Amino acid sequence: MQESKQEQNVQQGSDKLKESFKKYYSQKQSESMKRALQSKRNQGYFLGNPPLGYMRSKLNDKMIIPHPDNKYLILDIFERYADGEFTLSGIADELNCSGIMTKHNKMFTHNSIYGILKNKVYVGVISSPRKACPDIIGKHSAIISKELFNKVQNRLKKHKKET
Numbered sequence: 001m002q003e004s005k006q007e008q009n010v011q012q013g014s015d016k017l018k019e020s021f022k023k024y025y026s027q028k029q030s031e032s033m034k035r036a037l038q039s040k041r042n043q044g045y046f047l048g049n050p051p052l053g054y055m056r057s058k059l060n061d062k063m064i065i066p067h068p069d070n071k072y073l074i075l076d077i078f079e080r081y082a083d084g085e086f087t088l089s090g091i092a093d094e095l096n097c098s099g100i101m102t103k104h105n106k107m108f109t110h111n112s113i114y115g116i117l118k119n120k121v122y123v124g125v126i127s128s129p130r131k132a133c134p135d136i137i138g139k140h141s142a143i144i145s146k147e148l149f150n151k152v153q154n155r156l157k158k159h160k161k162e163t
Contacts (some may be wrong), residue, residue, distance in 0.1 A: 014072060041126055044139040047114050051121055052103045053143050064121075064140045071143045073100065077116055082151040090114045122150045 008134045039060065041047055050056060051062040053074035057063040059109065077095075092108035102112055120127040120135060124142035127135045 008111055015057050041128075041133070042136060044126060044133055044136055046121060046126060046138060046140055049103075051119055052116065053122065055141065067142055072117065074122055074143050076115065078122070078148050081113075082148055082155060088117075107129065114156075117152050120149070 037047055039090065041115055045062045046054075046064045053070045054064040055067045073095075077091055080091055080094075081088070087108045091113045092110055095108045100108070101119045104110055106112075116122075118129075121140070122143045123146050124138050124140060125135050126138045127133075131151075
C-alpha cells in the first residue's frame with residue numbers, strides 16, 4: 001500500500017513536470033512565431049490574406065500585387081467617395097446593384113466600404129491599427145495616391161463630425 005502511494009506521487013510529479021515542459025515549449029514556439037511575423041512585417045511584407053484589390057504574387061507568395069481587375073474597383077470606390085458623389089451606403093448600393101461582391105462573396109455594406117477607405121494598404125503602407133506598431137512602407141505597389149487617400153480621410157473626418 002505504501003509503495004503504490006509513493007508510485008502515485010512520483011507519477012503525479014512526473015505529469016506536472018511534463019506539463020510544465022509542454023507549457024514552456026509552447027510559449028517559446030509562440031514567441032518565435034511572433035518574432036518571425038514581426039520580422040516579415042518590418043521588411044514590408046503584408047501578413048494575412050490580401051485585401052480586395054490585391055492578390056498573392058505567383059513568383060513570390062510573400063508579396064501581394066494589385067489584382068489586374070479589382071484594383072480598378074478600389075480606385076473607383078476611393079474616387080467616388082472623395083468627389084462627394086456618393087455616401088458609404090450609396091457606394092455599397094451601387095456595387096451591390098451591379099452584382100459586384102466582396103472578396104468573401106458577400107454584399108457590400110456601409111462598414112465594408114468604410115473598412116476599404118480606412119485601409120492604408122492601398123497607399124502602399126503596412127499598418128496595424130489594433131496594435132501599437134508603427135506604419136511601415138510596404139514592398140507592394142500602391143493602388144491609389146496618398147493625395148486621394150488623404151482627401152478621403154478628410155471627408156470621413158468631416159462626415160464623422162457632422163453626425
